[in-house]
Amino acid sequence: MDIDGFWALIERSAVLADAPDDRLEWLTDRLAELPAAEITDFSVRLDExxxxxxxxxxxxxxYRICGGLCSDDGFFYFQAWLVGLGREVFERVVRDPDELVEVPAVRRLAGRSSGDWDDDEWPDWEGLDYVADAAYERVTGGPDGLDAVLERDGHDLLLSPEPTDDDFDPRDRAQAVARYPRLAELFPLSPARL
Structure with missing residues (x-):
């Protein structure tokens, strides 16, 4: 599966299912209709x-959108959520994270406490990490086979964030305004998070 095939599945899932869990079910079912090699390719594309x-x-x-609640796991699931928004949004946001202010799902969160967000509103999609595994198990009949195949083929599994760019303190107001002027305005951090 090439990158175009990957994006076609992700974007089609958004058209055919509204809820994140329904999208995951649809993706798992579609992947399970493919040869095992295509399923491993899907997993590799997601890691890429x-x-x-x-x-x-x-x-x-x-971190800013989530009001300071963005751990390693939270950011890992945020990355999957960003993929779930589709290719065009993903490309725009990877180039300039301040573009997140243009995402309707993000705008709906502005001005609201994260404690008031419904589970489906959180900008995370942990379940995307498991669709290839579930589909691979259906196709091959064996649990834990996908990771073993990926490792055997020399694919370095990504299990948590490992950024290599320059780190900074996202609580630093001056840096946040410089990096994300629109997000900083739309999502000011509460004094408790500074």
Whole structure:
């Protein structure tokens, strides 16, 4: 599966299902209709996209949107959520994380406490990490086979964020305004998070 095939599946899932869990079910079912090699390719493509989104610059934007609640796991699931928004949004946001202010799902969160967000509103999509595994198990009949195949083929599994760009303190107001002027305005951090 090439990158175009990957994006076609992700974007089609958004058209055919509204809820994140329904999208995951649809993706798992579609992947399970493919040969095992295509499923491993899907997993590799997801890792490749995560690596492109795995920056302190984007992590700081996620931290701001989530009101300071963006751990390693939170950012890892944020990356999957960003992929779930589709190719055009992903490319725009990876180039400039301040572009997140143009995403309707992000705008709906502005001005609201994260404690008031519904589970489906959180900018995370942890379940995307498991669709290839579930589909691979269906096709091959064996659990944990996908990771073993990926490792055997020399694919370095990405299990958590590992940004390589320059780190910074996302709580530093001056840096946040310089990096994300629109996000900083839309999502000011509460004094408790500074």
């Amino acid at each position: 996209l995560r690596r492109r989104a795995d920056t302190h610059h984007l992590w700081g934007a996620a």
